[in-house]
Amino acid sequence: MKLELCDKRKAIIAQTGHLLVLGGPGSGKTTIALFKAQGRFATLKPGQEVLFLSFSRAAIRQVLLRCKEILTPSQRRAVVVQTYHAFCMEMLEAHGRLLHGRSVRFLYPGEERLQKSAFDGDWSVERKRQAAEMGLYCFDLFAAGTADLLEGCAALRGLVADRFPMIIVDEFQDTDDNQWRIVRALAQVTDVFCLADPEQRIFDYRDDIDPRRLDILREAVAIAEFDLGGENHRSPNAGILHFADAVLRNQGPLPVTPDVKQVSYWGNAFSATVHTAVIWTFSALRRKGVEKPSVAVLSRSNSLISDLSVILSEPHTYNNQLLSVIEHDVVWDAELSAAAAIVVASILEWPTGLAAESLARTLLAIAGFYKLKNAEEQTNTAAENARKYDEAAAKVAKGEEPRIKAAKALVAAHAAGVALIGEPVADWKVARRLLQDIPALSELFREVRLVRLFRATDALASGLSERWLASGSYRGASDLVKRILEQERLIAAERDSQFGCILMNMHKAKGKEFDGVVLVEGAFKSGFFDERTEQPPFERSRRLLRVGLTRARTLVTIVRPQNARPLVD
Numbered sequence: 001m002k003l004e005l006c007d008k009r010k011a012i013i014a015q016t017g018h019l020l021v022l023g024g025p026g027s028g029k030t031t032i033a034l035f036k037a038q039g040r041f042a043t044l045k046p047g048q049e050v051l052f053l054s055f056s057r058a059a060i061r062q063v064l065l066r067c068k069e070i071l072t073p074s075q076r077r078a079v080v081v082q083t084y085h086a087f088c089m090e091m092l093e094a095h096g097r098l099l100h101g102r103s104v105r106f107l108y109p110g111e112e113r114l115q116k117s118a119f120d121g122d123w124s125v126e127r128k129r130q131a132a133e134m135g136l137y138c139f140d141l142f143a144a145g146t147a148d149l150l151e152g153c154a155a156l157r158g159l160v161a162d163r164f165p166m167i168i169v170d171e172f173q174d175t176d177d178n179q180w181r182i183v184r185a186l187a188q189v190t191d192v193f194c195l196a197d198p199e200q201r202i203f204d205y206r207d208d209i210d211p212r213r214l215d216i217l218r219e220a221v222a223i224a225e226f227d228l229g230g231e232n233h234r235s236p237n238a239g240i241l242h243f244a245d246a247v248l249r250n251q252g253p254l255p256v257t258p259d260v261k262q263v264s265y266w267g268n269a270f271s272a273t274v275h276t277a278v279i280w281t282f283s284a285l286r287r288k289g290v291e292k293p294s295v296a297v298l299s300r301s302n303s304l305i306s307d308l309s310v311i312l313s314e315p316h317t318y319n320n321q322l323l324s325v326i327e328h329d330v331v332w333d334a335e336l337s338a339a340a341a342i343v344v345a346s347i348l349e350w351p352t353g354l355a356a357e358s359l360a361r362t363l364l365a366i367a368g369f370y371k372l373k374n375a376e377e378q379t380n381t382a383a384e385n386a387r388k389y390d391e392a393a394a395k396v397a398k399g400e401e402p403r404i405k406a407a408k409a410l411v412a413a414h415a416a417g418v419a420l421i422g423e424p425v426a427d428w429k430v431a432r433r434l435l436q437d438i439p440a441l442s443e444l445f446r447e448v449r450l451v452r453l454f455r456a457t458d459a460l461a462s463g464l465s466e467r468w469l470a471s472g473s474y475r476g477a478s479d480l481v482k483r484i485l486e487q488e489r490l491i492a493a494e495r496d497s498q499f500g501c502i503l504m505n506m507h508k509a510k511g512k513e514f515d516g517v518v519l520v521e522g523a524f525k526s527g528f529f530d531e532r533t534e535q536p537p538f539e540r541s542r543r544l545l546r547v548g549l550t551r552a553r554t555l556v557t558i559v560r561p562q563n564a565r566p567l568v569d
């Protein structure tokens with residue numbers, strides 16, 4: 001890719017030492033970092049590389065695409081693009097013995113979840129103990145362990161600096177406390193190049209992500225600072241950024257631009273309106289000359305994303321026009337769907353055992369679902385549900401009647417019997433239907449619907465089918481389903497197409513770029529402005545909306561309920 005470099009960019013490339021480049025969405029932070037890296041290649045000794053650290057695999061893919069545009073194949077080989085997790089895992093694997101005198105093993109999330117639910121006490125203390133005494137590190141401790149290593153061992157810092165004379169740190173504004181310790185330790189020995197946009201700070205609800213991170217960096221490290229400001233190369237002819245900035249600053253009137261289209265719906269026309277909006281966005285992009293458009297459908301919550309996935313998978317009619325099904329991928333929290341799938345699998349096992357034992361297994365699986373939910377985002381409801389279902393499982397196992405309604409409904413359903421015929425797809429639906437029919441379990445039903453997105457349907461169906469053929473039942477289905485979904489989850493992480501339609505929540509869209517974006521607000525959930533946790537002017541929600549809007553290169557379609565709060569006051 002040939003770019004005319006302006007004076008500011010030339011100065012960035014010429015600047016030695018640590019660098020902080022600020023800039024809005026699409027201002028070219030990633031791009032200039034790679035140009036800067038390109039300038040360093042000539043000076044690299046054999047074995048030396050430039051490290052590009054980012055947060056998510058999705059962001060990494062985006063950086064790799066940009067590498068392809070800018071760097072030659074041999075230059076690309078000299079850049080290592082990694083998530084913090086991957087970097088830390090390698091560090092712990094190679095040098096973790098220095099920490100506690102024993103080599104390090106890893107506790108994967110599925111396994112951690114099980115241990116956590118079985119552990120009676122403060123898990124955050126226990127997992128630290130496991131790390132210190134057994135060398136067993138769970139994912140969340142990778143960064144802390146690596147920071148301990150780098151802070152404690154100058155020789156190791158030297159080793160890392162020897163391999164990576166330059167480290168680029170993406171999305172620096174969202175760096176958490178332990179990641180910051182890593183960057184600070186490495187800044188003593190190697191050049192760090194931090195990229196940041198304070199306005200794209202969307203994770204600062206987390207305790208360990210300090211809103212003052214940029215100032216902390218400036219205080220700790222002598223760093224040259226450049227600001228690309230509001231430059232916008234992602235959608236240079238588009239009013240998208242102006243629109244997004246007006247939303248961010250709550251400054252009316254909203255700029256009128258053909259690049260942002262707003263559509264509203266009445267409650268009963270939600271599905272057809274969303275479906276039409278997505279189809280319209282694709283065809284508008286094609287009309288604008290984008291041959292194979294990529295369109296992201298974004299909303300605030302996974303729960304709405306799950307509904308949207310179902311909507312796009314069914315035909316609708318709008319103004320007498322038939323809207324055909326839209327093939328799409330979904331980026332979502334697969335762990336929760338997997339946990340809900342295990343509940344369904346446990347129902348498939350009902351006919352194979354005693355009532356008390358079968359029902360207790362299902363109730364424990366439900367408790368497991370809520371424990372996971374609570375582990376991902378702590379809420380009183382999730383914690384309380386986990387406790388109630390655990391209690392119900394204990395009662396049922398003793399042959400006593402459970403107290404909660406949903407558990408009573410399950411007991412009744414069990415007594416009525418589930419009719420399974422040895423046809424896994426049909427039987428799966430029968431078992432899943434039970435969750436749909438019990439109001440308190442509808443959340444699990446919504447999650448389990450997403451299981452088809454694992455693309456594991458074939459593996460699941462054939463696994464279950466084999467079970468049935470071998471034993472005339474689905475005995476062991478819970479373990480089978482768990483294993484298959486865990487495998488698929490690892491594979492799915494690597495699969496991501498560059499074209500077509502993809503659904504995800506706005507947090508997950510961070511760092512990504514698409515031709516078109518359809519932003520969807522629900523009428524009863526997933527409002528654009530989070531009125532439960534925020535006061536007007538909803539600064540946090542506005543930052544998130546800006547991230548969503550600015551993911552689009554060419555076109556944004558916004559779908560909102562008729563009576564929604566205006567985007568600017």
Ligand SMILES: Nc1ncnc2c1ncn2[C@@H]1O[C@H](COP(=O)(O)OP(=O)(O)OP(=O)(O)O)[C@@H](O)[C@H]1O
Nearest residue numbers: 003023024025026027028029030031032233234511
């Ligand atoms: N100097 C430039 N001239 C022309 N196009 C550019 C320039 N810099 C970047 N671009 C293009 O602009 C788009 C956005 O660039 P980039 O991803 O580097 O921005 P960013 O600041 O990292 O964005 P974000 O923070 O939103 O992820 C890319 O398509 C890139 O090719």
